[in-house]
Amino acid sequence: MSAVWVVVLVVGAATVSLKATGPVLLGDRRLPESVSGAVALLAPVLLAALVVTQTVGGDNALVLDARLAGVGAAAAAIAVRAPLAVVVVLAAATTALARALI
Amino acid sequence: MGSWAPLVMSATTFAGSAQFAVTSILGASASTAAAIAAAVLLNARYAPISISVAPLFRGPRLRRLVESQLIVDESWALASRGDGRFDRRILLGAGLLLYAAWVGGTAVGVLAGDALGDPKDLGLDGAFPALFLALLVPQLRAPRAAVAALAGGGIALALTPITPAGAPIVAAAAACLIGLRRPA
Numbered sequence: 639m640s641a642v643w644v645v646v647l648v649v650g651a652a653t654v655s656l657k658a659t660g661p662v663l664l665g666d667r668r669l670p671e672s673v674s675g676a677v678a679l680l681a682p683v684l685l686a687a688l689v690v691t692q693t694v695g696g697d698n699a700l701v702l703d704a705r706l707a708g709v710g711a712a713a714a715a716i717a718v719r720a721p722l723a724v725v726v727v728l729a730a731a732t733t734a735l736a737r738a739l740i
Numbered sequence: 741m742g743s744w745a746p747l748v749m750s751a752t753t754f755a756g757s758a759q760f761a762v763t764s765i766l767g768a769s770a771s772t773a774a775a776i777a778a779a780v781l782l783n784a785r786y787a788p789i790s791i792s793v794a795p796l797f798r799g800p801r802l803r804r805l806v807e808s809q810l811i812v813d814e815s816w817a818l819a820s821r822g823d824g825r826f827d828r829r830i831l832l833g834a835g836l837l838l839y840a841a842w843v844g845g846t847a848v849g850v851l852a853g854d855a856l857g858d859p860k861d862l863g864l865d866g867a868f869p870a871l872f873l874a875l876l877v878p879q880l881r882a883p884r885a886a887v888a889a890l891a892g893g894g895i896a897l898a899l900t901p902i903t904p905a906g907a908p909i910v911a912a913a914a915a916c917l918i919g920l921r922r923p924a
Contacts, residue, residue: 642742645762649779650753653752653753653758657789657790658804661808661811664794665794668795675919676920677824678825679824679885681822681824682876682879683888684788685817686890686896687893688872692865696905704866705865709873711870722874726871729863729866734861
């Protein structure tokens with residue numbers, strides 16, 4: 639088996655297991671009250687981390703590039719309560735424009 | 741990578757960042773171990789992400805296993821209602837749409853990749869953080885959520901320059917422990 643297939647199969651199996659962690663191990667079992675408070679905060683915490691890593695993330699590096707302009711435009715659109723689709727399209731257009739200009 | 745490996749990978753891994761990482765590492769150095777380590781680290785965030793939506797999955801284990809594969813950053817983010825709860829129909833519906841588009845898109849890429857050009861020219865890499873930001877902002881009304889998000893974002897920002905991609909998100913998840921204290 640080639641190296642590529644080893645990687646594809648191992649990573650595939652690992653990802654399937656990671657995504658199944660909560661649903662298979664916990665399912666609809668109710669979590670203790672003290673823990674559920676922490677789990678409820680996973681959404682804002684992970685969303686904030688995703689915003690940061692996808693805006694300035696690199697491998698062992700902080701990368702400041704056109705994405706920053708796109709997210710800046712998105713923040714302005716969010717501030718004036720633009721619809722979600724407008725925010726996303728504006729961000730893509732601004733990122734593309736900034737990349738073309740830089 | 742040939743034609744079938746990318747398709748099988750999109751069907752089983754279904755998480756863009758890990759797939760891109762594998763492609764670039766295999767292309768640059770052909771180190772199998774490095775490619776696997778990077779991809780698993782990038783996808784480790786799905787452990788906390790899947791725990792956050794665990795109550796939505798019911799029925800036999802096999803069904804929960806299959807349905808859980810539709811969890812991906814975007815379907816999860818869209819399904820988030822903001823009070824720690826999630827919408828099952830949005831999670832699975834958006835997940836299914838994204839899955840079809842992802843595997844279909846991979847097939848198009850395999851067949852006509854060279855003709856498509858670079859998706860970065862369209863600014864798509866700026867669209868995803870914008871989506872996550874738009875879904876985050878309404879969740880910040882509760883002071884505890886705002887503090888936790890600030891802590892999580894801060895951890896991610898501090899670790900980004902010194903750790904491999906993927907690690908900052910996993911470490912940031914620890915910020916949710918603020919919620920262990922019962923609300924007053």
